[in-house]
Structure formats: structure tokens, C-alpha cells
Amino acid sequence: MSANRRISIAVIRRLPRYYRYLGELLENDIKRISSKELSERMGVTASQIRQDLNNFGGFGQQGYGYNVEYLYKEIAKILGLNNKYKVIIVGVGNLGQALANYVKFEQRGFELCGLFDVNPRLIGMTIRGIEVKDIDEMESFVKENKIDVAYLTLPKSKVRKVAEDLASWGVKGLWNFSPVDLDLSSDVVVEDVHLSDSLMTLSYRINRQMQLKEAQTKKSNK
């Protein structure tokens, strides 16, 4: 297993889910778990769990299974949850404020350091002891405080420019909530949360479900 073999993004996106389930097991004082039992709880195949984990190393023991606490910590390491990231939020509208108040993210190492907006009515306000600053002050703030990550919760018309600026100032990751694809030249990582896309998918699936249901009742009625 070459350390630098690229691991599929699908695998990565399953890790947080494993992590969540292991956390629950821990809370219930369950010390060990087999891939089989975990697979039944999670609704995936045991084979997939074993394969996914073995991308990163052999964390289990034959005949025994996995030690829950150990595996939990190892996944945290893989995901880099022991690292600390200094965060700013750009755009302190409703969503920005909501994210600012989410304490859980801090537990994952994402420490909120700054809030920025253009709206004079928001500037000066404080959330969890942090003052909302004018976006004009952002450049010096980011550079001086070595900000790692920015949550982008500003209108889509402005997000591209802001993203480019942040990237050029050395920010490593962007959590993008705008319905825009940011294709930045530099090696900054962009993680999108396209709420609108998600809602459209929900719409499709509801319709699909209703069609299926209709077809079923029709079938059983003839």
C-alpha cells in the first residue's frame, strides 16, 4: 500500500459516518465491534467497511474485530481532526450567524477567529465574543492571524472575488455555501455545501417516490 496512492473521495466521505457510529458505540460503552455487526447497524456491507479501513492500515485483529476506541481515534487522525484550524466567516447573514454559533465545529478543531461583512448594520455586532469587522480589514487580518479556513456564506455575486483573494492570501480551505463553482487556480481546497442542489434532489426523490407508490396501488387494484 503506497502511502501516496490517491484514495477515492467516496471512501473519504464515508469516514465521517464511520466516525459517528463509532462515537455512539463509545458512548454506549461498547468496547469492540466486528465489521459484520457494524455493517448491520450502518446498512452497508462488511466487506466495504474492511476495504475502506484497509486503505489506511490494519486497525483490526483477526478473530477479535476492532477495538472501538482505538479505531475511533485512528479515524480522527486520518481525518486530521487533531489539527487546529483558524477560521473566519465571510458573510454574517442568517447562515453565517448560524455557523458562527455552532460550537460543535470547534470540537472538530475549527476555531472561529473572525467575522466579516460589508453590511454596516452588522459591523460591530458580536457573536460569541467575536466582533463583526468590515470586509476591508480582512486582508490584514487573514495574513496576521494566519487564517487556515474560511466559511463562505455571502451572496454569490461576491463570492468568486472573495475566494480568489483568500486563496492568494494563503488560506488553505474554503467551505463554500454559495451556489457557485469556485475553480481556483491555486491549491486551496474547496468543499461545497450546495443547499439548493440538495433541495432539488429531495424534490426529485419525492416525486419519484410518489410515482412508485401510485404504480403500486394501481397494480394492486386491477
Place this chain on the structure above:
Amino acid sequence: MSANRRISIAVIRRLPRYYRYLGELLENDIKRISSKELSERMGVTASQIRQDLNNFGGFGQQGYGYNVEYLYKEIAKILGLNNKYKVIIVGVGNLGQALANYVKFEQRGFELCGLFDVNPRLIGMTIRGIEVKDIDEMESFVKENKIDVAYLTLPKSKVRKVAEDLASWGVKGLWNFSPVDLDLSSDVVVEDVHLSDSLMTLSYRINRQMQLKEAQTKKSNK
């Protein structure tokens, strides 16, 4: 092409993105587009675009390409964006409030009808003219108003029970923001937005990126 052949969720999740790009083309008064040009703009293959669309029908014309406005409307139909859904939000904390204020969702057919919480300090408050009600009133409200969809923005400890109730009251879709997997027996559709998972993925990718960068500079320095 059988009308009832199940279409992969990966395809479905690409549709909103196509829709977004087509919307932008429309705004720029671009009347027609070929799969090739769209593929270049979007950073996907032309083949994939054609294949994806052909799951639902032949919307293009050989030698010409796709009529932007027509395709835009067809994708809206596929996604069910012409339908109207009556929505309630359960849990009017920061995130719930943020979603309540998002007007864009209304444009997609998701009409906010009710807000519910257990917190007495929130009950009675209004957002966009809608009063926050006690969660005890939810059952009759959902049944009387034939609510289709609920946004779940309440603490994870309570979300399972609420989801089961809503499902039993005939709600068709749940937009779940809690870090919990809702496996409901009924045929209600659950669309998850696991923000915490997304953030962990960002964490992984930032680390990965930094490792790559380090390896690069090391290489070029020897």
C-alpha cells in the same frame, strides 16, 4: 428506455448543477449550447452530459445542440420544480431561522407554512410573518394543512422521534440537518445535509493537500 428504470443517484445529483449552469447561460442570453461547450465550462466530459440527459429523453438536436431555455425547463420538470411543497421547519434555532429566511427555496416550490419549537422563548416569535408554534401543536397542523416536507433543524436527541411522527402523519420528505441517520420504515424520503461530515471531509482534504505540497517542495529541493 423503460420509464421506470431506476436512475442512479449520482446522475440525479448532477442535474441541479446542469440546471444552475443553464440558468447562467439564460441570464447571459445564450440561446443554444453543445454538450462539448457545456462540458468545457463545467469541467466534465461531453459524453457524460449526453448520457445523463438521455436517461430522461432526447432534448437536443443533431448538428445543432441543445436549446438552452428548453433544456432548462425540461430539467426543472424532471426535478419536479414546478410542483409546490408545503413546508414546516422543526427546530427554530440559528440554522432553522436561517433556512426560514432563505427566500430562494420558495422559488423552487418549497413554501414555508409553519415553524415549530419547544423553546418557550422562541414560541410566539415570527419570521417572515410566520409564527413559531409549540411543537405540541404540530400534529394537528401537519394533518390539517397537508404538509409535504419538513426541515429538521432540531437537536439530534429529539430528531428520531419527530421524524417518525412526521412520517406517520403523511409527510413525504424530510430535509435532515441532524448528524443522525434516520431509517424510517415508511416510504418517506430523507435527504441529509450532514454539515459536520462535510467539515471533516474538508479537514481531510486540507491535510492531504498540505502533504502533497510538502512532498513536492522536498522533491524539488534535492
Place this chain on the structure above:
DNA sequence: AAAACTATGTTTAAATTATAACATTTACTT
């Protein structure tokens, strides 16, 4: 009006991803 070109829809091939199978090691039981 004919020829050259464009670009779809569809078929075929390649690549990727997921599942199953299995050999081996460890744990547990009698």
C-alpha cells in the same frame, strides 16, 4: 441544392467501485 461539417443519441469499451470469496490468524470453549 449539394457538400462539408457539426453534434446528437447510442453502442461499445475502459475504468472504477463494490461485493464476495478465502486463506490465515486469533480468540474462545470444552
Place this chain on the structure above:
DNA sequence: AAGTAAATGTTATAATTTAAACATAGTTTT
């Protein structure tokens, strides 16, 4: 202590997904 059962890590197979190839229909140009 020996034998049986359990469960991993890994290899092989199957399924799915993506990309390429291509035949055909339609458009544009001369």
C-alpha cells in the same frame, strides 16, 4: 491444551459508472 469458531486483511469477481467511438440526422455554407 486442542479443537472449533470468528473475523480480519487481501485477492478475485461482479457490478456499476464513466469515457470513447461511431453511425446518423440536421445545419450551415458555398
